[in-house]
Amino acid sequence: MRLIQCQHQGQIHAARVENDREVRLLDSDTYTLARRAIVARQSLAEAVEAALTETRLDYSQLIEEKRLLPPLTHPDPAHCLVTGTGLTHLGSADTRSAMHAKTQVAEAELTDSMRMFKLGVEGGKPQAGSVGAQPEWFYKGDGNCVVAPETEIPVPYFAEDAGEEPELAGLYVIGDDGQPWRVGHALGNEFSDHVTERFNYLWLAHSKLRACSFGPELLVGELPAHLEGTSRIVRNNETVWEKPFLTGEANMAHSLANLEHHHFKYPGFRRSGDVHVHFFGTATLSFADGIQTRDGDRFEISLPEFGRPLRNPLRFEANGPATEVRSL
CATH class of the missing domain: 3.90.850.10 (Fumarylacetoacetase-like, C-terminal domain)
Incomplete structure (x- = not known):
């Protein structure tokens, strides 16, 4: 499993990489997701599955629009x-x-x-x-x-x-x-x-x-x-x-x-x-x-x-x- 972080509608979100073209947005940033997993005593992969939304974004567009962020901040x-x-x-x-x-x-x-x-x-x-x-x-x-x-x-x-x-x-x-x-x-x-x-x-x-x-x-x-x-x-x-x-x-x-x-x-x-x-x-x-x-x-x-x-x-x-x- 691979994750990125990006700017979306003025907020920082993590997203799961689905393929070379598409990422699926999560409901929080990576830091919040990691803290959530630590408290719940679950793996990060389990926390990711629970945080998936239905929003999918074009990976290339994120790059072109300079909306990519470091994957953990x-x-x-x-x-x-x-x-x-x-x-x-x-x-x-x-x-x-x-x-x-x-x-x-x-x-x-x-x-x-x-x-x-x-x-x-x-x-x-x-x-x-x-x-x-x-x-x-x-x-x-x-x-x-x-x-x-x-x-x-x-x-x-x-x-x-x-x-x-x-x-x-x-x-x-x-x-x-x-x-x-x-x-x-x-x-x-x-x-x-x-x-x-x-x-x-x-x-x-x-x-x-x-x-x-x-x-x-x-x-x-x-x-x-x-x-x-x-x-x-x-x-x-x-x-x-x-x-x-x-x-x-x-x-x-x-x-x-x-x-x-x-x-x-x-x-x-x-x-x-x-x-x-x-x-x-x-x-x-x-x-x-x-x-x-x-x-x-x-x-x-x-x-x-x-x-x-x-x-x-x-x-x-x-x-x-x-x-x-x-x-x-």
Whole structure:
């Protein structure tokens, strides 16, 4: 089962994807639906069946009219936390090391990235009931950094780069008792500044404070262990870069459960009612192939299991507001 969110008659509604052409509206948004399922102690699929209306909408028209939204949102963006983990996929360490190679005089010893990756390979998939190796972790922002599918991703005036990161994102709602509940998974573009990161790895935190997008569809239920997708960049209606990517646990150094544990072990991430969007990493970047994006380029990330592709054009900002701090 796959869900979207959209604007309909001035309200936010979830809708079940019936096929490539049509969606069936639900009586509430995804967040309300998830909270309803938690309280009723039922699965999200059961809550969806109970919330179906007779209203059917044209999927393509929703896209054309820019009415698509991220498939899970919080009424207050400050209560949506967007985070992620890196060096989680087999091959991701080689990509990261290639990015940093110009800053390394010699690599006779393992880089920090390779050490972190090695930890994951050796201990990222613990047996049930055990705690595995701690992954790299980063913060992207709150719900205000999320842009809807088909919407422009802004590139701040101070950015050195604007690169896609095709990933899976786990979507969660925290229950009233602090229990994290996984609503489902979505296709994501984590989007980062790789030039800033490459200059000095300690600037990784700065490189991640950018916009991102996920969706358009939310996959409800178990995630396949092996997933094969395609990431591409389209410029003036021509594909200038395209590459396949692998994801899912079969292609990862860490189990999803281990990544979730090391995120939600912090009490501050188990605050009642919050939404969490957590990116699970990638091993495929156009930046690693020497691609430099331009204003107007469009990212297209697709996985057959997730329905329609996630598409976002780029918009480079010429300048920004003054950031002078004044004394009271």
